[in-house]
Amino acid sequence: MRTIFWLWVILFIPFLAPAQQITFDEYRRRADACLAREDYACAVQNYERALRIRENDAHCVDGLTQATQALKKPKPPKSKPPKPVVTNPKPSTVTTPAIRAFLVVTTDLPIHVYINGGTRQFVSPNDIAKKLPLDAGANLVVIKPTDGGSDGFEKTVTVRASGNQLLKINLLEERRAAEKQSKSNVLQPPTNALVNTSPKKDENPPKNDAPMPKNDALSEELSRLMVAVKGGTFQMGSKDEKPIHTVVLNDFYISKYEVTQRQWRSIMGTLPKKLTNNGCNDCPIEQVSWNDVQEFIKKLNLRTGLNFRLPTEAEWEYAARGGAQKSNNTVELKDAGWYRSNSGKKTHPVGQKLPNELGLYDMQGNVWEWCQDWYDPNFYAKSQVNNPVNLAEEKYRVIRGGSLDSGADATTLTTRDGYKPASDNGYVGFRLVRN
Template sequence: MPLRVDVGTEPIPGYRLLTFLGEGGFGQIWKAEAPGGVEVALKFIRTTDKKAETELRALNVIRNIRHPHLLEMHFAVHVEDRLIIATSLCDRSLSDRFEECLAAEMPGIPREELLRYMRESAIALDFLNESRHEVEPGRTIGIQHRDIKPQNIFLVGGSVKVADFGLAKALHSGAGSHSGAMTPWYTPPETFHYSIASTSDQYSLAVMHYQLRCGELPFRGNVQQYVMASLTEDPVLTALPEKERDVIARALSKEPADRWPSCESFVEALTRAIAIDDESGLMPHLAQPASNQRAEPPDEEVNSVRTLGRDALHPYIDIESFLLASKETGEERRRVRASRLASTSQPVPLFEHGSDSSRDCPWNPGADSDREPPLFNPLGVSGPVMKVRREVITNTVGMKLALIPAGSFSMGSNSGPDGEKPVHQVHISQPFYLGKTAVTQGQWTAVMGTEPWKGEKYGEYVREGADYPATYVSWEDAMEFCRRLSARDARVYRLPTEAQWEYACRGGTTTEYAFGDSASDLSAYAWFRDNTWGIGEGYAHPVGQKKANGFGLYDMHGNVWEWCADWYGESFYTASPTSDPSGPPKGLIRVNRGGSWSNSAWDCRCADRYGNSPGYRLFYLGFRVASPAGTE
């Protein structure tokens, strides 16, 4: 008997349909009231439609996958002639947001706002793509979404949720294949050759970004002309500044191997390009959509895909099988990361040295000294004796700070991405104290009287307790903490510079990690993906539980990303001062260091660099404080 789907009905006992939300290629979507008055979304697919089989296979792949930026699936059931899938209810899609901007006579979604959506989408897609999702005992796979478009990226409380996994495809080593009906405007060229790659979603993400930013698509013409252009022509990206065009063009490469290593590295390169344009005074002037180019094709053009023939547009014809595709193998993917812009539709202000923002930097070690810094070997071969300074001090909130001697070291890594190069000699001219651990929740509350980690939407990724690191703390919050602690203790506290942080992290070593070059021993020193996510403990852990480095510092690798005082500069190392560098004079994002519990071992290296906008808060962001070393 056919199932009745209408307002007021309960297709599942206790789930009353409230509002019809829309219909797409993979079924109808309804808002429903669940038991307890909670509102959810229900998707209905007829079991007589072969799309139901495709959807079921996708659900079988992704049913146990959880991530803050993936739409939560509650359950899937067969009722009469329908497959019903229950998910969390979203506020709106990026397509809806784009329409709002067009109605306001804007060319697209504001730049910084869109970058935040892109960044969160990229994090989710890279998470899917990693070969870490267990489909059966002893067998893990990576997954490509394969239908990234504005209608499938949703917003919940301003944060992204990637949804609609009807085309999700597992990736494993071997020959790649493609099947299913995709959306032509966002489809990568390799699908026309019956294949898919680990960078296929990146291509779709790049098309989506250009459309939402500029109000047009990167190729011209009706659907057939558009598809042929995507296979044979360079994209038309003239609505963007030149630096951004280069980044988008690489993501839209015809050959998957020529694209960025990951979705995150693509978005981070895009953010760096925007920062470079801003630093040089080249502000973007976005063009209006060409008169013959519509950002959203009409139904008749989409329908015309079905009439072009199997040979012309194979990927858009319904193909029966749901086959495994390839994942590129070889050297471990090395993510190029630099910047993440956060939740504001207004540009992050640029501060010059000497402006009012100098209040944020009450201590600049060595800034008033012209003398050559002493060459001090932290391993004890030579150097000044500092008997008048205590090795460890404890302040009024019980925070222990270790004395870090003055000295010199090689900063950066030749084995990392461009932002870590070149390796260059840096002198730290003055000793300083640095927190032995990240600031804890107990210490934060004692100084600030608040608990910013409480009540956040990703609460499942936070544990509470006095010894857990304080998270959901922005750079601005961390600086305010330093100001208040300074007033409380009558002692200057601030964030370490990026150079101070790496010097302290290395603890006198020259290797990738403070204990050597191999990540095989990282679990003894750090909380990172393998010993958190990997064992069902996806959250930051209490500080100081792992081994300390050569300077007696804990958790410099992993647990939480740590804010530094500096603006991030992708090419700063090429012209960095030799003595006490403090980063570029202006910028869009502030430096993060150390990796976190949710990151890979590679992301936790001493030289690894990262960044976020100064106002950004999330469950993996924390900090530790520094203080100048006087005569205690």
């Protein structure tokens, strides 16, 4: 009898331990994230668990079907790169130590760098100083904008390998100079053919030597709607996004609103084909990839003469928390954002909900927002303290804030997720930042 008793204890005691309850929204969020990362096995597992809690949920059924079909598709064989052909190799009897020399590159626009015709290397304006290895002797360096240099602003320089060689690229200045030169080359009509219709009191307007943006309605609008964020120290992360760690940020400006459909069309000329609220000019732009956003920012900066960019993940969370106000945003979600429970599964015009302490709208919900960083779930454990940004290339870019289809648990100020930078099929938009 004693043996039977202990056998019963061993078999049934584990079932008495309390299990951690995971909500339907959490399973659904995990499944959506797995599907976006093309981790179809993970997506199937989480969609099935969500459907056990809420049967016949249309979103989960569709996602499960999509993930299951993707798993059944055979993966294309990986093509092996061709082996380099070496012609008439000469034997070498003398070995010389490699010269440790680097080209240190800074740039004001995204560029591709080719050293001696080698592999293309990407350099971003957010790279404080990117180091690229040089070969011994003279190096032919070709610099092109990320559009391939189609606008004629390709640069070629020769750099000798001798320690660290600094190369500073100022494409914006060169383009402005080229535009100015182009305008000066246009033949002007004779001065006596000009008629001055302005009154005399305006003949000599007061001088203003301060740098001003180009006289452009969009640049004036975007500049007017930027909010100054005083830099400071805060604790980034949460119990779900670990570890909580100290971050120190410089001052910056951030858009009061997400970029709208009207603003996107003003720069890009067209709108994405799939929008949840097509024709809503003041709704946030969505269904745009990270790469699309970089093209938008490049064109915007050329048009306005300003230096807009995406926020870093740390800047985004600091601003969402209320910055130096240190209130961690006391506005309740239902009053602050559009999410699954109140959105009607479509975007809404920006600025309809309550702002946070900095006066920023829609930091929670409406659309996810792209950040500059690459997404690494373990980045917090190795993040630097001052102005952190993850520049180590990964598979995904960071998105923050949740969207119109997110549950309350995914629409928080600290929730992190990643999305492929080339993906343009999600409820993802963005807001702008300036230094």
